[in-house]
Amino acid sequence: MAYIRKRNRRIFLIFLLPAILVLFLTTIYPMIYAGYLSFRSYDLAKLFVPRVFVGWANYREILSSSEFLHSLVVTFKLMAMTLSVQLVLGVGIALLVVQKLPGMPLARTLLMIPMMISPVIVGLVWLFLYFPELGYLNYFLSLAGIDAIPWISSTNWALWAIAIADIWQWTPFVMMGTAAALQSLSPEPYEAAMIDGNSRWDVFTRVTLPQLKPVLVSLMFLRAIDAFKIYDIIFVLTKGGPGDSTEVLSMFIYRQSFTFWRMGVGAAASFVSLVIIVVLITLFFKSLNRDQTA
Amino acid sequence: MSAITLHNVVKKYGAVQVVHGVDLDIAEGEFVVLLGPSGCGKTTTLRMVAGLEDVSGGTLSIGGQVVNDVAPKDRGVAMVFQNYALYPHMSVRQNMEFALRPMKLGKAEMDRRIAQTAGILGLDALLERRPAQLSGGQRQRVAMGRAMVRTPKVFLFDEPLSNLDAKLRTQVRWEIGKLHQRLGTTVLYVTHDQVEAMTLADKIVIMRDGHVEQVGTPEEVYAAPKSTFVATFIGSPSMNMIETRATGGRLVADGLSIPVPTRFGDRVKDGQEVTLGIRPIEIQRVAENAPGAMAARVEVTEYLGNEALLDLRVGSHDLMAEVPADQRAAPGETVHVRLNETALHLFDTRSGRSLAQ
Ligand SMILES: Nc1ncnc2c1ncn2[C@@H]1O[C@H](COP(=O)(O)OP(=O)(O)OP(=O)(O)O)[C@@H](O)[C@H]1O
Numbered sequence: 001m002a003y004i005r006k007r008n009r010r011i012f013l014i015f016l017l018p019a020i021l022v023l024f025l026t027t028i029y030p031m032i033y034a035g036y037l038s039f040r041s042y043d044l045a046k047l048f049v050p051r052v053f054v055g056w057a058n059y060r061e062i063l064s065s066s067e068f069l070h071s072l073v074v075t076f077k078l079m080a081m082t083l084s085v086q087l088v089l090g091v092g093i094a095l096l097v098v099q100k101l102p103g104m105p106l107a108r109t110l111l112m113i114p115m116m117i118s119p120v121i122v123g124l125v126w127l128f129l130y131f132p133e134l135g136y137l138n139y140f141l142s143l144a145g146i147d148a149i150p151w152i153s154s155t156n157w158a159l160w161a162i163a164i165a166d167i168w169q170w171t172p173f174v175m176m177g178t179a180a181a182l183q184s185l186s187p188e189p190y191e192a193a194m195i196d197g198n199s200r201w202d203v204f205t206r207v208t209l210p211q212l213k214p215v216l217v218s219l220m221f222l223r224a225i226d227a228f229k230i231y232d233i234i235f236v237l238t239k240g241g242p243g244d245s246t247e248v249l250s251m252f253i254y255r256q257s258f259t260f261w262r263m264g265v266g267a268a269a270s271f272v273s274l275v276i277i278v279v280l281i282t283l284f285f286k287s288l289n290r291d292q293t294a
Numbered sequence: 295m296s297a298i299t300l301h302n303v304v305k306k307y308g309a310v311q312v313v314h315g316v317d318l319d320i321a322e323g324e325f326v327v328l329l330g331p332s333g334c335g336k337t338t339t340l341r342m343v344a345g346l347e348d349v350s351g352g353t354l355s356i357g358g359q360v361v362n363d364v365a366p367k368d369r370g371v372a373m374v375f376q377n378y379a380l381y382p383h384m385s386v387r388q389n390m391e392f393a394l395r396p397m398k399l400g401k402a403e404m405d406r407r408i409a410q411t412a413g414i415l416g417l418d419a420l421l422e423r424r425p426a427q428l429s430g431g432q433r434q435r436v437a438m439g440r441a442m443v444r445t446p447k448v449f450l451f452d453e454p455l456s457n458l459d460a461k462l463r464t465q466v467r468w469e470i471g472k473l474h475q476r477l478g479t480t481v482l483y484v485t486h487d488q489v490e491a492m493t494l495a496d497k498i499v500i501m502r503d504g505h506v507e508q509v510g511t512p513e514e515v516y517a518a519p520k521s522t523f524v525a526t527f528i529g530s531p532s533m534n535m536i537e538t539r540a541t542g543g544r545l546v547a548d549g550l551s552i553p554v555p556t557r558f559g560d561r562v563k564d565g566q567e568v569t570l571g572i573r574p575i576e577i578q579r580v581a582e583n584a585p586g587a588m589a590a591r592v593e594v595t596e597y598l599g600n601e602a603l604l605d606l607r608v609g610s611h612d613l614m615a616e617v618p619a620d621q622r623a624a625p626g627e628t629v630h631v632r633l634n635e636t637a638l639h640l641f642d643t644r645s646g647r648s649l650a651q
Pocket residue numbers: 307310312330331332333334335336337338339486
């Protein structure tokens with residue numbers, strides 16, 4: 001910023017001020033306030049009791065609570081389920097839509113629709129589909145002679161029900177990124193492989209995939225951050241139930257804060273999840289750098 | 295036996311025809327160059343031979359077998375692409391290994407071949423590098439190496455030198471020529487650079503707008519061009535062309551009147567429009583009173599060291615003459631020149647075809 005002369009610096013700040021203000025009010029202040037709360041005992045039910053400083057007590061409580069650890073496990077389980085399927089399906093569909101076949105550009109546009117729908121609506125749509133007696137899904141299964149599946153009312157199925165809705169919504173994202181990357185690959189090496197007689201499988205695994213890797217890693221990384229924060233779909237479909245079978249981290253935080261009104265504990269849990277995300281990001285960029293120097 | 299035969303080969307993209315019935319016969323071990331201006335269908339023809347493009351009509355044979363419907367991998371050809379088409383994430387060695395992979399040779403034989411090829415092309419020290427870590431010339435050699443390790447029956451090259459600078463181009467051109475002498479493999483080579491064609495080819499195929507204009511050895515296409523197109527395309531600086539009319543056994547144009555050389559016999563009719571072609575090197579400076587001397591005004595002089603190029607104005611025609619450097623003249627001077635009668639080329643102006651036999 002050395003090129004901005006002193007005289008102009010004030011004007012420069014004035015122009016930036018609104019953006020800084022908004023950022024401060026909506027992001028930085030709440031974060032600082034949450035940090036402040038995480039060291040206090042703050043019960044919404046006892047509004048007039050002073051918020052006493054409790055040190056690391058909230059953090060200690062969370063990290064030793066089996067419910068919190070359970071919610072972490074559920075979060076990562078759901079992440080593994082959705083990301084793996086989204087990766088395979090997204091790449092598969094991308095390989096299909098980049099073919100020069102009639103209808104592919106249209107298919108590509110249509111496939112992007114789920115991504116544009118608000119997650120709450122997605123949750124509602126799938127709620128109708130999963131509905132035990134009236135839902136379409138079980139209706140179609142019955143046509144195929146398959147017994148009704150208790151999608152969201154069984155601890156065995158609920159997490160899958162959520163995973164399916166998330167996969168439906170976010171596979172297009174992976175597909176889109178992958179398709180763009182595929183189209184940026186130069187065609188000549190593929191022609192060389194065709195003349196040399198390399199099998200399709202060899203070409204895919206040894207030419208395409210290695211070149212896609214950086215993009216796939218980035219896409220998975222973005223998906224992982226989102227999956228870590230998944231909230232809306234679960235809130236609409238199961239609210240963390242049945243039992244605690246779909247209680248992911250964000251549901252845990254929500255419950256602590258707004259069901260039990262323990263804002264301090266909720267704030268501390270938010271901070272722990274923030275730390276986990278930051279660690280994830282750091283590891284990601286480390287591995288990217290290693291890739292580039294290799 | 296011929297290595298490659300094209301018989302009336304046609305290529306259409308939808309309703310647009312871009313290659314119009316190409317006939318070509320390439321002998322085993324021959325170095326054949328497809329030469330022509332941009333967009334004339336050289337690449338398309340080459341890609342049909344490779345199998346990367348379908349043949350829309352006619353027959354294409356390789357090694358005596360019709361291959362119109364044979365997959366690229368089963369044609370026994372290897373191709374070197376204009377932009378090299380190396381696998382960017384693989385080392386030089388891996389690039390070659392991947393090309394060998396379908397042959398299922400076994401590790402020892404694969405290593406032997408790679409070592410041998412690397413030796414021939416001077417790639418030994420570069421085997422573990424990736425394409426991004428190589429210079430343009432080195433990449434070019436890797437691309438050739440990847441084609442060579444497979445010991446194909448036919449090499450296909452598409453403008454392999456066009457991404458190199460002038461000096462490197464000369465060097466790699468020389469290396470390709472040497473390589474062909476050493477390996478003796480059939481080569482089909484595409485370029486729009488006539489110097490590449492003249493220096494490398496056993497046989498040049500000159501293409502224009504999807505047609506074959508002339509096929510011949512470099513000497514033939516230079517000395518006996520069959521059309522004004524070939525005449526001006528081959529040779530540098532290019533051949534002078536003067537439009538004349540045959541009148542009473544002479545070719546007459548503004549400021550110029552030359553007897554029709556007897557070797558053209560009665561093929562030049564009285565009144566016919568004839569284009570007279572003469573290479574710059576065949577225009578000599580002579581004394582004013584020498585037989586056949588014409589007065590010419592020097593417009594521009596280009597000094598090239600050994601020789602000089604003179605831009606001359608004869609009547610209303612511009613002629614380029616290439617003379618020994620000590621015979622150059624200053625712009626504005628009037629000099630006298632004579633066209634070497636034995637080196638005259640005559641073409642029918644309407645059809646552009648040569649009037650020589
Ligand atoms: N896929 C295609 N669809 C339609 N027309 C095409 C296609 N590919 C090439 N052409 C046309 O075919 C003609 C010949 O193209 P080609 O690439 O063979 O030319 P070229 O002789 O190799 O030229 P250059 O020296 O510029 O590489 C061109 O007019 C080009 O526009």
